[in-house]
Amino acid sequence: MKKWLRWALIALLALVAVSASGCARRAEKNSWPRIKQTQKVVIGLDDSFVPMGFREKNGNLKGFDIDLAKAVFKLYGVKPDFQSIEWSMKETELKNQTIDLIWNGYSKTPEREKQVAFSDDYLVNHQLLVTKTKDNIHTYADMRGKTLGVQTGSSGAAALDSEPKLLKQYIKGQDPVLYDTFTNAFLDLNAGRIQGIFMDEVYARYYVAHQKDPQSYQILTSKGFESEAFAVGMRKSDTQLQAKINQGFKTLEQNGTMAKLKHKWFGTGAE
Known part of the structure; x- marks a missing residue:
């Protein structure tokens, strides 16, 4: 086989593989098996929401939700991949599967519950x-x-x-x-x-x-x-991911991590 033809065939096979992978990603209902296998979960956020999730002058992300998400997924050997999104498009990004979670001071409301599933509450906001x-x-x-x-x-x-x-x-x-x-x-x-x-x-x-x-x-x-309850938003089909996050919150409450993070970012009196 000629060299140019061999490389053309390799490129074509790679394109087909990427295309097939993209289709599978869009059709995915249960995200947890992929998240566990790749050890990565994609979290959408407004990176200007101080103190929940925001960028420092050097570009690094920090905030209460950043710390909390890392602590939860560390329990499962998974690393969060934080993606900045247009906040008004957050539910659309979730539906299109460009992100796995909305986690950035996301208030649980009846209107939003029509579109997404929520984790247990982890903070009360007014x-x-x-x-x-x-x-x-x-x-x-x-x-x-x-x-x-x-x-x-x-x-x-x-x-x-x-x-x-x-x-x-x-x-x-x-x-x-x-x-x-x-x-x-x-x-x-x-x-x-x-x-x-x-x-x-x-x-x-x-x-x-x-x-x-x-x-x-x-x-x-x-x-x-x-008052509003902050919770993590996800696709309604992601019941396994929902259960993992809820269990993570319980574990962090029990081992004192949740209290430490709330004191770090909000001082005393945070709900």
């Missing part, structure tokens, strides 16, 4: 209104005619829509400004382009505490909005 102290906003009604920011696809955005009479009715145009990340929302808040951010407590308190002047921010605890 929605907070963050403003600048100088604006003297002490109630939701004080936001009347003012501009509010929320993250696109966030649980805060969903809460605003589900309970419009609590806060949404007061804001300018009765419609918030949407941001890809909370970081961009804070840039506009600090610049005075918006007067409030409705957002997750875990990020709000971490962000404010790490500013040069924390007293320049006012945090209004949510009234009327239900």
Whole structure:
């Protein structure tokens, strides 16, 4: 066989193998056998969500969810592969099997439960209104005619829509400004382009505490909005993967790892 023909045949066989592998990946219902065999699980996240999962200046990922995911899968000899995704497309990424899990301060809601399966809860979160102290906003009604920011696809955005009479009715145009990340929302808040951010407590308190002047921010605890449970999202067919994660949480609770991680990232009082 001529050399060029041999290499052409090798390339063709490789292409067929990759194509077949891709089809099998898309049709996969139970991910755990592949995850266990390859020792890799793909986790989708918004890599700007401090302190759950975010990038340092050097590009390294860190955060509570990063540490927790590593601790859970270390029990099974599996290494998490964290993939940055567009947060508003998270369920689509999961459905298309480009990721195996959504694990990044992902709130369990009835609407989301229609699309994905959830692990057991591992953290309780609340929605907070963050403003600048100088604006003297002490109630939701004080936001009347003012501009509010929320993250696109966030649980805060969903809460605003589900309970419009609590806060949404007061804001300018009765419609918030949407941001890809909370970081961009804070840039506009600090610049005075918006007067409030409705957002997750875990990020709000971490962000404010790490500013040069924390007293320049006012945090209004949510009234009327239900608290949220953080959990891991996965395809409904992945019952075996779901069981492994739930068992991992139980093990980490029992050996004290869960408590240590919560204290590391949130201090005392984390639920």
